[in-house]
Amino acid sequence: MSVVDEFDPHALAEQDFLDEVHSFQFWFDSVEGYLSDRPYGRLETTVDEPIDDARRERLITTLCNYSVGETAALEGAAGLVQLAPDRNSKIFMATQVADEARHLEVFLHRLRELGVADPEAEIERRAQPALVDFKGALLDLVAEGDWQAAVFAQNVVLETMEYTVFRLHAANADPVTRDVLAGVISDERRHAGFGENDLGRSLAADPSGRARLREIRTGLDAMVVGVFEAALADIGAPAGERSQLAHEYLDTIERLGLT
Amino acid sequence: MTQFLAQYSIQRWMEMCPQGYLEDTVYGHEPNEHEPAVILDDDDEREAAIRTTVGLVVGERCALAASSGLINAAPDYPSKRFLATQTLDEARHVEVFTQRLFDLGVTADNLESTIDRYANPNLVKFAEVLLEKVAAGDFLAGVVGQNIVLEGLAFSVFEMLEAGNREFNPKFAHTLSGTIADERRHVGFGENRIGSLIAQHPEKKAEIERMQQEMTYYMLAVFADSFRGDDNKPKSAPEPTASAEWHGTNLSTASPEEMEAVLANTVLGEFKTRLARVGIEYQTPRVPA
Numbered sequence: 001m002s003v004v005d006e007f008d009p010h011a012l013a014e015q016d017f018l019d020e021v022h023s024f025q026f027w028f029d030s031v032e033g034y035l036s037d038r039p040y041g042r043l044e045t046t047v048d049e050p051i052d053d054a055r056r057e058r059l060i061t062t063l064c065n066y067s068v069g070e071t072a073a074l075e076g077a078a079g080l081v082q083l084a085p086d087r088n089s090k091i092f093m094a095t096q097v098a099d100e101a102r103h104l105e106v107f108l109h110r111l112r113e114l115g116v117a118d119p120e121a122e123i124e125r126r127a128q129p130a131l132v133d134f135k136g137a138l139l140d141l142v143a144e145g146d147w148q149a150a151v152f153a154q155n156v157v158l159e160t161m162e163y164t165v166f167r168l169h170a171a172n173a174d175p176v177t178r179d180v181l182a183g184v185i186s187d188e189r190r191h192a193g194f195g196e197n198d199l200g201r202s203l204a205a206d207p208s209g210r211a212r213l214r215e216i217r218t219g220l221d222a223m224v225v226g227v228f229e230a231a232l233a234d235i236g237a238p239a240g241e242r243s244q245l246a247h248e249y250l251d252t253i254e255r256l257g258l259t
Numbered sequence: 260m261t262q263f264l265a266q267y268s269i270q271r272w273m274e275m276c277p278q279g280y281l282e283d284t285v286y287g288h289e290p291n292e293h294e295p296a297v298i299l300d301d302d303d304e305r306e307a308a309i310r311t312t313v314g315l316v317v318g319e320r321c322a323l324a325a326s327s328g329l330i331n332a333a334p335d336y337p338s339k340r341f342l343a344t345q346t347l348d349e350a351r352h353v354e355v356f357t358q359r360l361f362d363l364g365v366t367a368d369n370l371e372s373t374i375d376r377y378a379n380p381n382l383v384k385f386a387e388v389l390l391e392k393v394a395a396g397d398f399l400a401g402v403v404g405q406n407i408v409l410e411g412l413a414f415s416v417f418e419m420l421e422a423g424n425r426e427f428n429p430k431f432a433h434t435l436s437g438t439i440a441d442e443r444r445h446v447g448f449g450e451n452r453i454g455s456l457i458a459q460h461p462e463k464k465a466e467i468e469r470m471q472q473e474m475t476y477y478m479l480a481v482f483a484d485s486f487r488g489d490d491n492k493p494k495s496a497p498e499p500t501a502s503a504e505w506h507g508t509n510l511s512t513a514s515p516e517e518m519e520a521v522l523a524n525t526v527l528g529e530f531k532t533r534l535a536r537v538g539i540e541y542q543t544p545r546v547p548a
Contacts, residue, residue: 019367024351025286040270074330074343081327081346087357087370090323094350097327101343102269104336109270120336139331 022088022194027095030190041106041180048113048176059177060114062169062234064126067107067119069162072135073191074100076154079142083150092194096155099187106180113176130226134158137220148202148209149216152258155195157220160252161227163188164245169235192252199256207257214258224249268337272344280440287355287437292430294362309363311420313377314485315356318413321386323349325405328393332401341448345406348441355434379484385409385477388470399456400467406449407533408474414442415526419518422505446533454537468542471534476544479523486519 020026037044051059077096084090111119138158141150163185170181203209228249232242253259281287298304326345333339357370365373389404421435457464504510508521531541 015367024347024354028281028351071336071339074339078327078330078343078346081350082324087353091350091354094323094327094346097330097343098269098272098347101340102273105269105340108336 019088022092024091024095027092031099031187038179038183040109041102041183042176043179046175046179049174051114051174056114058234058236059174060111060116060122061126062231063107063111063114063177064119064123065128065131065231065234066162066166067104067111067123068127068131068135069158070100070104070107072131072138073154073158073162074104075135076138076142076150076158079139080147080150080154083142083145083147085147089198096191096194099191103184103187106184110177110180128227128230130223130230134220134223134227137223141216148199149213151195151198152213152216152256153220155191156199156252156256157217157224159188159192159195160249161224161231163192164248165228165231165235168232168237168241168245172235196252196255203256210257213256217253217258269340269344275440275444281437284433284437286358287351287434288430289433292433294359294430295428298363298428305363309360309365309373310377312356312359312363313374314379314382314481316353316360316374317378317382317386318409319349319352319356321389322405322409322413323353325389325393325401325409328390329398329401329405332393332396332398334398338452341452345445345448348445352438352441355438359431359434379481381477381480381484385474385481388473388477392470399453399460399463400470402449402453403467403534403537403539404470404474406445407453407537408471408478408530410442410445410449411529411533412478412526414439414446415522415529417442419505419510419522419525423510427511450533450536457538464539467539471530471539472542472544475527475530475542478526479544482519482523486515 074097077093077100081090081093081097084093108119111122116122134153138150138153141153166181166185166188170178170185173181199213203213228242228246232245237245250259283289294308298308323346326342326349330339330342330346333342360370360373361367389401389409392400392404417435417439421432421439424432424435457467506521506525508517510518513521527541534541
């Protein structure tokens with residue numbers, strides 16, 4: 001049965017909608033469509049193409065940093081399971097935990113395919129300082145038990161960054177990396193949707209939260225800019241596309257009234 | 260370690276669960292299955308089913324909190340990834356057993372009050388002992404408490420319930436079958452991962468054995484509460500069912516005392532075997548009053 005194909009959850013009343021889209025069952029039906037028969041996120045029919053040394057080096061750095069981001073999201077989401085204020089959010093976060101762990105696994109697998117013998121050591125060596133700082137800031141918010149701020153940092157800021165960078169990368173990637181990214185992008189869209197929806201509802205109920213989140217956003221901005229610049233340079237994004245991507249990120253922030 | 264942990268990857272989980280034994284199920288059972296009328300139409304039977312299911316929800320909520328809480332304490336990526344799959348499994352169990360409460364007539368508005376009303380206080384204490392270790396970031400004690408003690412308990416209870424419901428309530432039995440398959444994997448990870456860590460940290464053994472003793476005490480108290488007292492006597496003489504045989508006891512005709520004994524003996528036997536495999540000596544708790 002495919003819930004996704006058979007009906008539009010947006011036609012449901014608000015509580016029924018949340019019961020539906022935050023459930024394991026919905027996750028199960030969603031991922032079945034784009035992950036079935038794709039070992040480690042890759043279609044078995046996709047053929048790996050030769051990559052020259054310089055491009056391979058850049059790709060390894062990129063994938064190492066994607067792994068840092070996914071580890072941050074995995075640990076952040078795991079902590080958020082404990083903080084979730086209701087049953088639906090708890091179950092959604094549990095599905096996100098599994099998604100993030102899968103992303104980490106497919107990137108580590110791709111690193112090994114590219115000849116990296118010890119991906120964990122390579123990740124440590126190539127991690128961007130701005131991304132490591134961002135991970136620390138996110139996990140601090142989780143450790144403080146601040147659900148709203150942690151959802152903002154993780155499901156809005158981090159997920160939007162990843163969604164934006166992965167999409168651009170997928171457009172120019174080798175065929176196998178493109179397959180891997182396609183599944184990840186579908187998950188990130190769902191996670192970012194949860195973040196916007198959850199924060200949108202809580203800020204509508206209590207608009208005073210905006211000032212606090214603006215402050216948190218200001219604290220994260222330097223790290224976000226650093227992460228974006230390094231990531232887009234690694235994937236070789238032209239300057240024109242970089243400013244367009246910055247706009248996409250800012251649009252999300254603006255939708256929540258946090259500019 | 261790396262080779263064994265490869266068996267617990269997300270990829271393997273995807274192949275086994277969503278693309279394996281959970282395919283084409285809805286809330287863990289076949290789409291056309293329903294609770295039997297004999298439960299829904301009888302207030303006593305329905306209340307007993309709600310009481311049993313609340314116990315399952317409480318246990319699974321504890322497992323969800325513990326497995327997600329242990330991810331950040333895990334010392335390596337493969338363990339983190341396995342615990343991520345376990346987090347999702349436990350969330351699914353919370354969901355399917357919560358759905359059973361809805362199927363039994365509990366409304367969403369009354370869910371938490373129903374759980375508060377029927378949750379066994381000794382089961383809550385059992386969970387608190389484990390979650391204290393998780394909150395302290397104690398990976399070793401947390402995995403023994405979660406993947407050997409709690410999961411070992413769940414495994415045997417689910418098996419007993421599944422055997423008792425196979426003919427009487429196939430919907431519930433099918434829901435339980437999927438959770439049993441998950442619990443088997445969780446127990447396997449606990450046994451395989453913890454043995455080497457205990458060998459590296461023998462100084463942790465005494466503390467872990469104390470935790471096991473305390474958790475076992477509360478578990479036996481839950482069994483005593485569940486099978487003793489007039490509320491737990493069968494309301495009518497049951498029909499013997501051959502498929503309800505479990506560890507030499509016919510669950511369709513066993514007295515509550517016989518059921519308590521077979522469950523306690525099975526769980527304790529499994530504990531002793533599994534703890535010995537990871538180098539922990541089973542500690543007998545004092546007997547609950």
